[in-house]
Amino acid sequence: MSDLQLEIKTLIIDALGLEDMAAEDIAADLTLFGEGLGLDSVDALELGLAIQKRFGIKIDAEAKDTRKHFANVASLAAFVSSQQTA
Template structure:
């Protein structure tokens, strides 16, 4: 697991108050919403704000790709990495 993956997992746990989970409990490829981790739309808002603050990046909630970026830990880490490298 990369450092960024671990950082994102721990941020999810902290931001959403998932005290009964550890980073090892979260599968990097499993869906974050629905049948995977089971997050909902309120969690998505809280997570989006936490990611913007923690990583100092901007997330365009109206972007057609935002749902895809939040699909899993892997896709979220790729999105954060691209934003930090100046990607759109």
């Protein structure tokens, strides 16, 4: 697990108030929304905001790839690093 993935897992837990959950409970390939972790549309907005604040990047909610980037922790980490180096 990369440091960035761990940071994103902790961010998800803190920003979304996931009581009783630890970073190791969220596998990097666990689906975040709907199935898997079971997050909903309000969580999507909240997580988007938290990611933008923490990593200083812009997320276009309308872009068609955004949904793919938010699929799981691994895809989010890949997205964040690509934006930071961009």
